[in-house]
Amino acid sequence: MEWETVIGLEIHVQLKTQSKIFSGAAVDFGQEPNTNACAVDLALPGTLPVLNKAVIEMAVQFGLALNAEIGYRSVFERKNYFYPDLPKGYQTTQLDEPIVGQAKVKIELEDGSEKTIRLHHAHLEEDAGKSLHEDFAGKSGIDLNRAGTALIEIVSEPDMRSAEEAVAFLKKIHSIVTYLGISDGEMSQGSMRCDANVSVRPLGQEEYGTRAEIKNINSFRFVERAIGVEVERQIDLITDGGTVVQETRLYDSDKNETRPMRSKEVANDYRYFPCPDLLPVELEESYVQSLKESLPELPDAKKKRFCSDYGLSSYDAGLLTQERPVADYFEEVATECKDAKLAANWINGELSAQLNKEDLEISNSPLVAKTLGQLITRVVDGTISGKQAKQLFETLWTEGGEVNQTIEAEGLKQVSDSGAIEELVNQVIAENPQQVENFRSAPEEKQKKMFGFFVGQVMKLSQGQANPAEVNKILKVKL
Amino acid sequence: MFNKSIREILDDLAKGEYSSREITKSLLERIKALDPDLNSFITLTEENALASAEAADKARSGGEIGSLCGVPIAHKDIFCTQGVRTSCGSKMLDNFISPYDAHLVQSMAKAGVVSLGKTNMDEFAMGSSNETSFYGPVKNPWDTERVPGGSSGGSAAAVAARLVPGATATDTGGSIRQPASLCGVTGLKPTYGRVSRYGMIAFASSLDQAGPIARTAEDCALLLEAMAGFDSNDSTCIDRDVPQYSASLDNDISGLRIGLPKQYFNGDTNSEVGKLVDQALTALEQAGAKLIEVDLPHVELAIPTYYVVAPAECSTNLSRFDGVRYGHRCENPADLEDLYSRSRGEGFGDEVKRRILVGTYVLSAGFYDAYYRQAQKIRRLIQQDFVSAFDQVDLIASPSALSTAFKMGEKSGDPVEMYQEDLYTIPANLAGLPAMSVPCGLMNNLPVGMQFVGRHFEEGLMLNTAHQYQKRTNWHELSPEKFGGQG
Numbered sequence: 001m002e003w004e005t006v007i008g009l010e011i012h013v014q015l016k017t018q019s020k021i022f023s024g025a026a027v028d029f030g031q032e033p034n035t036n037a038c039a040v041d042l043a044l045p046g047t048l049p050v051l052n053k054a055v056i057e058m059a060v061q062f063g064l065a066l067n068a069e070i071g072y073r074s075v076f077e078r079k080n081y082f083y084p085d086l087p088k089g090y091q092t093t094q095l096d097e098p099i100v101g102q103a104k105v106k107i108e109l110e111d112g113s114e115k116t117i118r119l120h121h122a123h124l125e126e127d128a129g130k131s132l133h134e135d136f137a138g139k140s141g142i143d144l145n146r147a148g149t150a151l152i153e154i155v156s157e158p159d160m161r162s163a164e165e166a167v168a169f170l171k172k173i174h175s176i177v178t179y180l181g182i183s184d185g186e187m188s189q190g191s192m193r194c195d196a197n198v199s200v201r202p203l204g205q206e207e208y209g210t211r212a213e214i215k216n217i218n219s220f221r222f223v224e225r226a227i228g229v230e231v232e233r234q235i236d237l238i239t240d241g242g243t244v245v246q247e248t249r250l251y252d253s254d255k256n257e258t259r260p261m262r263s264k265e266v267a268n269d270y271r272y273f274p275c276p277d278l279l280p281v282e283l284e285e286s287y288v289q290s291l292k293e294s295l296p297e298l299p300d301a302k303k304k305r306f307c308s309d310y311g312l313s314s315y316d317a318g319l320l321t322q323e324r325p326v327a328d329y330f331e332e333v334a335t336e337c338k339d340a341k342l343a344a345n346w347i348n349g350e351l352s353a354q355l356n357k358e359d360l361e362i363s364n365s366p367l368v369a370k371t372l373g374q375l376i377t378r379v380v381d382g383t384i385s386g387k388q389a390k391q392l393f394e395t396l397w398t399e400g401g402e403v404n405q406t407i408e409a410e411g412l413k414q415v416s417d418s419g420a421i422e423e424l425v426n427q428v429i430a431e432n433p434q435q436v437e438n439f440r441s442a443p444e445e446k447q448k449k450m451f452g453f454f455v456g457q458v459m460k461l462s463q464g465q466a467n468p469a470e471v472n473k474i475l476k477v478k479l
Numbered sequence: 480m481f482n483k484s485i486r487e488i489l490d491d492l493a494k495g496e497y498s499s500r501e502i503t504k505s506l507l508e509r510i511k512a513l514d515p516d517l518n519s520f521i522t523l524t525e526e527n528a529l530a531s532a533e534a535a536d537k538a539r540s541g542g543e544i545g546s547l548c549g550v551p552i553a554h555k556d557i558f559c560t561q562g563v564r565t566s567c568g569s570k571m572l573d574n575f576i577s578p579y580d581a582h583l584v585q586s587m588a589k590a591g592v593v594s595l596g597k598t599n600m601d602e603f604a605m606g607s608s609n610e611t612s613f614y615g616p617v618k619n620p621w622d623t624e625r626v627p628g629g630s631s632g633g634s635a636a637a638v639a640a641r642l643v644p645g646a647t648a649t650d651t652g653g654s655i656r657q658p659a660s661l662c663g664v665t666g667l668k669p670t671y672g673r674v675s676r677y678g679m680i681a682f683a684s685s686l687d688q689a690g691p692i693a694r695t696a697e698d699c700a701l702l703l704e705a706m707a708g709f710d711s712n713d714s715t716c717i718d719r720d721v722p723q724y725s726a727s728l729d730n731d732i733s734g735l736r737i738g739l740p741k742q743y744f745n746g747d748t749n750s751e752v753g754k755l756v757d758q759a760l761t762a763l764e765q766a767g768a769k770l771i772e773v774d775l776p777h778v779e780l781a782i783p784t785y786y787v788v789a790p791a792e793c794s795t796n797l798s799r800f801d802g803v804r805y806g807h808r809c810e811n812p813a814d815l816e817d818l819y820s821r822s823r824g825e826g827f828g829d830e831v832k833r834r835i836l837v838g839t840y841v842l843s844a845g846f847y848d849a850y851y852r853q854a855q856k857i858r859r860l861i862q863q864d865f866v867s868a869f870d871q872v873d874l875i876a877s878p879s880a881l882s883t884a885f886k887m888g889e890k891s892g893d894p895v896e897m898y899q900e901d902l903y904t905i906p907a908n909l910a911g912l913p914a915m916s917v918p919c920g921l922m923n924n925l926p927v928g929m930q931f932v933g934r935h936f937e938e939g940l941m942l943n944t945a946h947q948y949q950k951r952t953n954w955h956e957l958s959p960e961k962f963g964g965q966g
Contacts, residue, residue: 040578043799045572046559046581046678048713080795080842082819089798142803271842273851275683276792278714 008158021150022049033143043087058182069101083088085129093125163227226251336373499549503532534578548591556597571826581678598633607900623885626659635662645693653904656916660879671911672717675710683789696945700724718780728946733767755791755920762941787854879916879928
């Protein structure tokens with residue numbers, strides 16, 4: 001039987017605010033436990049929440065960036081449950097009236113095809129603290145530094161049909177929040193977390209299968225792998241006559257498997273109701289409009305501009321615009337070397353491979369954009385050959401340094417002096433009389449093929465330093 | 480000295496008749512001597528009180544001083560006071576020393592008050608008789624076998640017994656006005672949002688409001704001036720100038736239109752209480768007010784509405800008392816579930832548990848629409864009733880309570896009967912309106928109160944009317960014989 005996978009994502013994105021969503025405590029990671037938790041975060045008796053306006057601004061920007069419906073009136077509700085790292089005994093969140101409503105999000109897949117994923121809504125909420133179960137000899141420790149950190153939860157419709165689509169959607173969201181600067185989007189540090197609702201059904205069947213929710217997946221790669229193994233598990237289960245249970249599962253990246261999370265004994269009734277301590281958030285049209293006008297250029301628009309202004313292919317432009325720092329890097333390189341296509345090739349090729357290999361972000365690249373731009377300039381003006389450029393790139397990557405000085409120091413300059421090249425050509429012609437003879441007597445279409453031999457010999461003689469264009473020119477005359 | 484009003488104390492202190500330290504010391508002595516019979520205080524903060532009295536005296540001798548500099552008062556134990564136990568009348572918080580001051584406590588300290596201690600109250604402000612306190616019931620100084628009302632029974636009893644000239648209190652469904660009525664003192668619940676709720680331990684967030692209890696309307700005006708005002712820490716607090724209420728007390732009230740809801744004046748009210756309220760209204764008529772019948776068609780649904788909304792909010796407001804970070808924690812919890820259930824089971828009293836259960840029920844899946852949503856709809860209808868009534872009148876009058884103080888134990892076995900105590904007071908909370916209770920007579924030597932309800936933010940007009948009434952009557956001057964009054 002052929003199976004179809006159905007995936008919906010819930011993405012929690014931590015908003016990059018100075019202070020928490022309902023208190024003045026600082027949002028600052030890596031601090032001593034409970035040092036960034038004030039009376040409100042501790043839920044001391046009598047304390048009250050006050051909404052951080054920056055959070056509203058960020059959420060509206062997000063909604064506008066997706067061209068989503070904006071919740072001109074949104075309401076915070078209490079989601080009630082007991083847990084030691086949830087100090088108030090409820091989480092303040094949004095339910096019926098979220099700040100961002102429906103949207104259509106376009107994703108592009110590797111084969112170049114496009115697909116639209118519907119956004120159900122996105123809402124604001126507070127994060128919980130952390131329970132620490134180690135180091136306390138049978139007891140648990142509570143760290144409330146994270147309690148009250150602002151999150152926007154982005155909920156998709158179950159519109160994705162493969163792990164690849166899910167990753168593409170997640171990357172799209174990642175790209176938008178980082179472009180807007182409303183989150184650092186670091187999945188490994190938990191500032192972006194993804195829950196995937198996964199089910200399978202026989203291809204052609206209309207009803208959805210029973211879904212399992214895989215919680216807290218913390219990298220793009222793991223999202224792909226977690227969905228992959230979960231789909232396999234569900235298909236195997238059904239094929240063997242079993243049924244999928246609706247449950248929450250955890251992805252174990254070491255074992256590459258999902259397994260059920262310890263389920264709470266009782267089904268939770270969260271008893272949502274509007275938080276009486278907070279007023280409904282009412283947005284003015286003019287406020288939303290002014291945010292709309294101040295939105296930065298977003299990935300899709302930037303991609304379009306890269307195609308039209310720089311003459312890049314849609315594929316190259318897509319790669320370059322996925323992350324804003326890469327796009328910014330590209331523009332700096334292109335401005336420096338004035339050859340956008342070469343710049344794109346270098347960034348998507350050599351640079352990207354090297355960054356991947358060393359697991360570096362472009363912002364930490366040993367080669368800053370200006371240096372790469374200068375390197376490409378030397379290729380364009382013929383000072384160095386493409387091969388030399390790669391050598392130069394490696395030297396600069398590992399040892400650092402300035403482009404022109406390194407060219408000098410490594411003796412990488414290519415020889416373009418026509419006199420010197422002519423001497424080499426003469427030498428090659430003299431040393432290979434038989435080949436010259438054959439070449440001269442061959443018909444024109446064959447000559448083309450044979451010409452490469454002479455170029456190769458001259459280059460070899462020059463130890464790679466001769467300018468190939470110049471070699472070609474002189475060889476043609478001499479032969 | 481103990482029989483002075485706040486206004487008189489301020490005048491005396493200004494004239495140097497006595498110092499703040501002297502009156503503070505004398506009241507502390509009086510409390511120590513008489514309060515064992517009343518139990519109106521949970522905590523007496525003698526050292527702090529003397530220190531701040533001395534500071535007030537020093538301040539008075541040189542330069543600018545706050546409006547209530549050196550005036551002794553007491554805070555209801557629902558307000559967080561830094562370094563002082565803040566119990567909310569509960570075992571749950573018996574060990575809780577607040578690390579911060581409530582906004583109200585701060586503003587009043589800025590005005591220069593000297594706090595003598597924390598007054599007793601129904602546990603978490605849930606009760607109408609002060610019998611639910613973990614610290615034992617408060618007794619009514621007019622008859623110590625009777626209740627003082629609740630939940631601000633400690634504040635009302637302390638003022639009635641002349642232990643303090645004024646006290647802070649809170650009112651969610653009548654917790655200022657009903658005890659004021661039963662103890663023969665004046666109490667005011669301001670407009671919702673007039674006084675910050677920050678640092679006031681929440682019972683039902685959308686209804687809770689802090690206000691003063693004192694002997695006179697004038698003193699309430701002075702206290703409210705110090706309490707009211709914007710606080711950015713409370714999102715429901717309204718940014719609006721605080722009028723000088725004490726400056727408009729002598730305004731002429733002729734032409735004032737007082738509404739009498741036909742639902743309350745249909746001859747069914749306890750006849751004695753009704754008669755006394757009628758007499759009070761006649762006095763106001765003589766001062767120039769006009770009495771007009773008004774209709775509040777949905778007001779009869781106020782109690783059931785309240786007993787859905789208030790428990791719903793309290794059920795989640797009290798979730799933070801989980802034994803994890805502060806407050807009561809059970810011994811040797813076996814696991815997390817045990818920690819929660821025993822800490823809360825031991826820490827909360829029956830009435831609190833009852834309301835948490837009711838509130839949890841009405842918010843549960845499948846019941847929310849039938850109870851909570853429905854109650855919110857009725858609440859809006861009640862609010863609308865008042866809007867319409869205030870098109871025709873400036874104030875609405877009624878009795879404050881069904882009757883006079885009842886005997887301890889008389890109603891504590893029947894919660895539904897106890898809930899009826901707030902019949903007249905709850906509508907103002909549901910509508911967020913300011914309301915006050917003013918003594919208007921004695922019935923079998925027990926006080927009776929009259930209630931005014933005003934438009935949003937018209938505390939000034941209410942205080943003005945009450946003051947004019949008090950200028951013409953002396954009910955507010957009576958105090959229980961046992962506590963040095965003329966009865």
